[in-house]
Amino acid sequence: MMTASPATDAAIVKLEDVHLSFGQTQVLKGIDLTINKGDAVSIIGPSGSGKSTILRCINALVTPQSGKITVAGTRVDQLTKESERIQLRKRVGIVFQQYNLFPHLTVLDNIVLAPTRILGADKTATVKLARELLEKVRLSEKADAYPGQLSGGQQQRVAIARALAMKPELVLFDEVTSALDPETVGEVLWVIRDLIRDGMTSILVTHEMRFAEEISDTVVFTENGRIVDHGSPQQIFHSTENPRIRQFVGGLSGGGRGAVRDGEGI
Amino acid sequence: MQDMNLTGLFIDLMSRLGLNYEFLATGYEAQVWRDGFITTLYLVAITIPVSLVFGLIFAACLTSGRLWLSAPVRGFVELTRNTPTLVQLMFSFLVLNTVVSNMVGGAQNNPLSPFFWVVAVVGLHVAALHAEAIRGGIEAVPSSMIEAARGMGFSQFEILRYVQIPLAFRSSLPAIVNGLISLVKSTTVGNAIAVSEITYASIMVWTQRDNVVEMMIVLLAFFSLINFVVARIGQWVERRLAIPGYGL
Ligand SMILES: Nc1ncnc2c1ncn2[C@@H]1O[C@H](COP(=O)(O)OP(=O)(O)O)[C@@H](O)[C@H]1O
Numbered sequence A: 001m002m003t004a005s006p007a008t009d010a011a012i013v014k015l016e017d018v019h020l021s022f023g024q025t026q027v028l029k030g031i032d033l034t035i036n037k038g039d040a041v042s043i044i045g046p047s048g049s050g051k052s053t054i055l056r057c058i059n060a061l062v063t064p065q066s067g068k069i070t071v072a073g074t075r076v077d078q079l080t081k082e083s084e085r086i087q088l089r090k091r092v093g094i095v096f097q098q099y100n101l102f103p104h105l106t107v108l109d110n111i112v113l114a115p116t117r118i119l120g121a122d123k124t125a126t127v128k129l130a131r132e133l134l135e136k137v138r139l140s141e142k143a144d145a146y147p148g149q150l151s152g153g154q155q156q157r158v159a160i161a162r163a164l165a166m167k168p169e170l171v172l173f174d175e176v177t178s179a180l181d182p183e184t185v186g187e188v189l190w191v192i193r194d195l196i197r198d199g200m201t202s203i204l205v206t207h208e209m210r211f212a213e214e215i216s217d218t219v220v221f222t223e224n225g226r227i228v229d230h231g232s233p234q235q236i237f238h239s240t241e242n243p244r245i246r247q248f249v250g251g252l253s254g255g256g257r258g259a260v261r262d263g264e265g266i
Numbered sequence B: 001m002q003d004m005n006l007t008g009l010f011i012d013l014m015s016r017l018g019l020n021y022e023f024l025a026t027g028y029e030a031q032v033w034r035d036g037f038i039t040t041l042y043l044v045a046i047t048i049p050v051s052l053v054f055g056l057i058f059a060a061c062l063t064s065g066r067l068w069l070s071a072p073v074r075g076f077v078e079l080t081r082n083t084p085t086l087v088q089l090m091f092s093f094l095v096l097n098t099v100v101s102n103m104v105g106g107a108q109n110n111p112l113s114p115f116f117w118v119v120a121v122v123g124l125h126v127a128a129l130h131a132e133a134i135r136g137g138i139e140a141v142p143s144s145m146i147e148a149a150r151g152m153g154f155s156q157f158e159i160l161r162y163v164q165i166p167l168a169f170r171s172s173l174p175a176i177v178n179g180l181i182s183l184v185k186s187t188t189v190g191n192a193i194a195v196s197e198i199t200y201a202s203i204m205v206w207t208q209r210d211n212v213v214e215m216m217i218v219l220l221a222f223f224s225l226i227n228f229v230v231a232r233i234g235q236w237v238e239r240r241l242a243i244p245g246y247g248l
């Protein structure tokens, strides 16, 4: 799976010529992106290049001015009502840099709240699922703790479990390790790696270059609102001709930071 | 009989201390006075939940981002915060109540009692104070937390219900308890429109008996006791809702 995935009927996400501005600021200037079911795609690129905005478009948190967006069979750009966008968001998980757990709820209640209250899922079954997910992210013993009693890495793993409890068809990760202490980055990457190995369609915005290289089927490089290049990790990280990408990739992983933080073997 | 003896004993004891509680031995005045306590306790017990419910509704309107909801509530909050409760009550009872009477074809058909107007005016006045406190708490919830909830498929109302209000209620609890303490005191404005709560009843007794000091002692003790209980309940709720590891 180390080659760029061709656009086929298996596409779960498809962006075609997506343009988006906030007021006068053009943020996305024609994004084309196809992601197949079961793939892991990393989006890398300088800060402000539109990576988060791409994820928000896929999750219908923002609406572009033009272009086609298809997610799991839904034409997101054609959704007009907030209630329709909400239906889509229930099927697409998103995890942010600031874990944003609900501070007044225990870990277990954080995971159970949305499936039971928003999806209307059965409480007993959801609690069971929540405990399984906590096991998966290795936090079973923290079920009754409050977010304020956990480390950043632990909170982020709960946030991932919370997203998974919605049984999403794909999960978006927006720089989920950027706010973490270096020693806890590895435990979060470990969880994501596991998830991808289980076949979850995942789109990651990340600065963890070695991690992106290891787990991605496709790597996308964005700059200034455009996708400058995309391809296999091998292509993007080792054989690109593009001097900007070489500089960006070299600048990040060459600093030793990526290597140390990758948390190999955790 | 036992009761009469106890009352007699009390009156006797107090009179030795120079305090005149003789009215307790009468049927009518003692009855009015006892009913005054009950009426005040009813006023407090009904107005507190009214103020809390409307405080929440007002805060939700103020933070809804919809002008047609927020503008009228903002206007009401400013009006009620900046004018005396007594004037609001007079206006409500003398003007609004008359309008209602005319609409239903005469005062005899008007179901709204003076008691109702005290609950409405004091309740909504304090609701305006609660609303400002809760609004502050709602707006203090970080936008990134709201976006995370939106990203999971929460509607705006569900975010309010499950995230913003639980957090805002906790952070505004001290202010809410202060509001409730002033609510308890404000129920005494009822005496201006002849609601026979405890101050009204006490005034009635002391104009007959010339025992202002005696009645005052009981009045002050009574309100102190109610507010002591309100503050204690507030502390208990605060402790119950405290979030481990979360610095509010
Ligand atoms: N809600 C917004 N309003 C105005 N400008 C925004 C908003 N969100 C993002 N932007 C701008 O859009 C650009 C791209 O942002 P973003 O997608 O967050 O970039 P990245 O995630 O690659 O750092 C930035 O210049 C940012 O300032």
Ligand SMILES: [Mg+2]
Pocket: A051, A052, A053, A174, A175
């Ligand atoms: Mg970003």
